[in-house]
Each structure stands twice: as C-alpha cells, then as structure tokens.
Amino acid sequence: MEKLAVKYLGLTLKSPLIVSSSRLTSTLGYLKEAEDCGAGAVVLKSLFEEQINHHISTLHSSPGYPEADDYISNYIKSHSVDEYITLIKKAKEILSIPVIPSINCYSSEGWTGFAKNIADAGADALEINVFFMPLDRKKSSINAEKIYFDLIEKLKKTVKIPIAIKIGFRFSNILNMIDQFYMRKVEGVVMFNRFYEPDIDINKIDIVPASIFSNESERRFIIRWIAMASAQDIKIDISASTGVHSGADAIRYILAGAHSVQVCSVLYDKGIPFLKKMNRQIEEWMDKNGFGTISDFRGKLNWHNYKKPVVFERTQFMKYFSSID
Numbered sequence: 001m002e003k004l005a006v007k008y009l010g011l012t013l014k015s016p017l018i019v020s021s022s023r024l025t026s027t028l029g030y031l032k033e034a035e036d037c038g039a040g041a042v043v044l045k046s047l048f049e050e051q052i053n054h055h056i057s058t059l060h061s062s063p064g065y066p067e068a069d070d071y072i073s074n075y076i077k078s079h080s081v082d083e084y085i086t087l088i089k090k091a092k093e094i095l096s097i098p099v100i101p102s103i104n105c106y107s108s109e110g111w112t113g114f115a116k117n118i119a120d121a122g123a124d125a126l127e128i129n130v131f132f133m134p135l136d137r138k139k140s141s142i143n144a145e146k147i148y149f150d151l152i153e154k155l156k157k158t159v160k161i162p163i164a165i166k167i168g169f170r171f172s173n174i175l176n177m178i179d180q181f182y183m184r185k186v187e188g189v190v191m192f193n194r195f196y197e198p199d200i201d202i203n204k205i206d207i208v209p210a211s212i213f214s215n216e217s218e219r220r221f222i223i224r225w226i227a228m229a230s231a232q233d234i235k236i237d238i239s240a241s242t243g244v245h246s247g248a249d250a251i252r253y254i255l256a257g258a259h260s261v262q263v264c265s266v267l268y269d270k271g272i273p274f275l276k277k278m279n280r281q282i283e284e285w286m287d288k289n290g291f292g293t294i295s296d297f298r299g300k301l302n303w304h305n306y307k308k309p310v311v312f313e314r315t316q317f318m319k320y321f322s323s324i325d
C-alpha cells in the first residue's frame with residue numbers, strides 16, 4: 001500500500017481515504033474494521049461543545065447546563081465525555097492508523113481548555129467542526145469570522161497536536177478565511193462539512209430534515225474551491241469531504257489538490273469494506289495513467305497547474321450559459 005501513502009497534518013497515512021466523523025467512527029469495532037479495510041486514518045464521532053461545557057460545570061459542581069434544551073440535556077446525560085476519552089485511549093492501543101478526535105462547536109467559550117485532555121489521551125490530531133449559524137442580522141460577517149479566529153487562537157495556546165478546521169463553504173471569501181487559518185498556524189482545513197438542512201414536506205405541510213446522506217452530484221460545489229485553495233502559496237493541508245462515493249471521486253478531489261479524502265455516506269450505504277474497493281480503484285487508475293505515488297498527481301488540475309485556469313472563473317460561466325438556448 002506504499003503507493004497510496006500520503007502526508008496529512010504531518011502524519012503518514014497509508015491511504016488518502018479517511019473515514020469521516022459519524023456513527024461509523026464511534027466504536028472500537030467500527031474503527032478496527034476501518035483500519036482492516038484500508039482506511040488511512042479515522043476521525044472520531046464528534047463530541048459537542050455542549051457536552052464538554054456540561055462536563056466542566058459538573059466538575060465545578062455548578063448547576064447543570066442551563067442553556068441546553070431537552071434534547072441536548074438528554075444527549076449530554078447519555079453520552080459522557082469520559083467515555084470519549086476512553087475511546088481515544090483504546091483506539092490508540094488497538095490501531096496503527098492515526099486517530100483524530102473531533103469537536104463540534106459554535107463558540108470558543110468555556111470548552112477549549114478541554115482540548116488538552118484529548119491531546120493527553122493520545123490523539124494524533126484534532127478536527128474542529130464549527131457549526132455556527134449567523135442568525136442575528138445586526139451582526140456583521142466580521143463578528144462571525146472572529147468566532148473562528150478566537151477559537152483557533154485559544155486552541156493553539158492549549159494543544160501542540162495538529163488542528164484541522166472543518167468548515168462550510170458559505171463564506172464571502174473562503175480563500176481569505178483559509179489564509180487567516182494558515183496565519184494562525186492551523187495545519188489543515190476540511191472542505192467541506194455537510195450541515196444539517198431543513199426541507200419542506202408539502203403533504204404534511206411541515207418542516208422535515210433533508211437527506212442526511214450525500215450524493216455524488218454534491219461534488220460540484222466543492223471541486224472549484226479545493227482547486228483554488230490548493231493553488232495558493234500557503235502550506236495548509238486540505239481534506240476533501242462531501243460527495244465521495246467511489247475511488248474515482250477520491251481521485252477527482254486529489255487531482256484538484258486534496259491531501260486526503262474523507263468518506264461517510266457511501267460507507268453507510270455499502271458498508272465499511274467498500275474502502276477496499278475504493279483503494280483498489282485508485283491504484284488501478286494510477287497504474288493505468290503511470291502514476292507511482294499520490295503526490296505525482298495531487299493538484300495536477302488545480303487552479304495553478306491547469307493549463308486554462310479560466311475554467312474555474314467567471315468567463316466560463318458566461319461561455320457555458322450563453323451556449324445553451
């Protein structure tokens with residue numbers, strides 16, 4: 001598997017395929033299966049900021065976690081932070097691939113010091129999934145962006161392990177955000193998170209959750225930004241996430257410039273052993289095209305390396321739409 005080896009967050013991965021944070025990375029059984037089926041690393045199911053803050057408040061015997069609604073309170077009670085730390089320690093004992101815990105948060109208030117416990121448990125890196133929704137029209141984008149920067153600055157003072165920020169793609173200027181992460185010494189960016197979205201059922205006349213699982217067509221939102229971000233002259237690793245349903249999809253993201261590729265929905269559909277097939281598909285494609293290593297083709301089609309970078313830009317839009325009547 002030497003041939004598929006990549007570097008991500010300073011870690012050596014035997015394959016670019018990472019099982020992304022979900023229930024499929026929540027037990028030792030699933031984690032071991034992921035390693036046995038050829039995953040290069042695993043990102044553990046996220047711990048929530050609310051869980052950590054509740055844990056901290058009980059340690060200081062202050063009363064509960066008053067902001068939490070009923071669902072969150074119940075979730076907190078049934079998923080303990082101590083169990084998460086135990087999962088990291090045990091995963092490190094039984095796995096040889098990197099173990100990357102994940103925290104889902106919306107602020108930097110209270111919980112960031114806890115990242116040290118995660119690092120002390122043996123985590124190889126930390127992924128931070130920022131799920132902040134700007135619902136206050138009086139607050140500018142600068143306020144929203146500051147949440148990310150405060151968070152990173154606090155975490156960087158707390159832990160030495162590499163940090164990856166998992167972001168959504170709805171920023172006014174994604175490339176500037178990534179540059180700001182880089183200037184704060186963040187090692188990686190996960191492009192992109194797939195947030196929960198509401199949908200409307202017209203029969204029930206009600207709000208229902210949109211599909212929690214992705215499909216391949218979602219790739220179209222992502223390739224441009226990976227191709228643009230990977231072409232910048234900054235050293236920040238990119239992990240592609242969303243819409244990877246085959247080895248071919250992984251190859252596409254690597255050609256656009258990703259250092260690693262995260263996989264989730266397709267493994268719910270086809271099972272964790274599908275990773276073996278994906279690795280095989282990547283290897284076969286490499287053989288067919290004469291690539292000996294992943295770095296031989298990583299970024300080959302990014303904004304900098306592609307012969308006509310204009311395909312990522314506005315003129316392409318004009319050309320494309322004006323050619324269809």
Ligand SMILES: Cc1cc2nc3c(=O)[nH]c(=O)nc-3n(C[C@H](O)[C@H](O)[C@H](O)COP(=O)(O)O)c2cc1C
Pocket residue numbers: 020021022023045046047102104129166192193194212213214215241242243244262263264265266
């Ligand atoms: C059932 C389920 C649970 C998930 N749980 C988490 C989570 O705890 N933390 C997280 O960062 N992402 C979570 N995700 C998002 C995935 O890690 C991934 O980013 C997203 O599904 C897009 O990748 P995909 O197209 O391969 O599914 C979850 C996704 C699914 C489908």
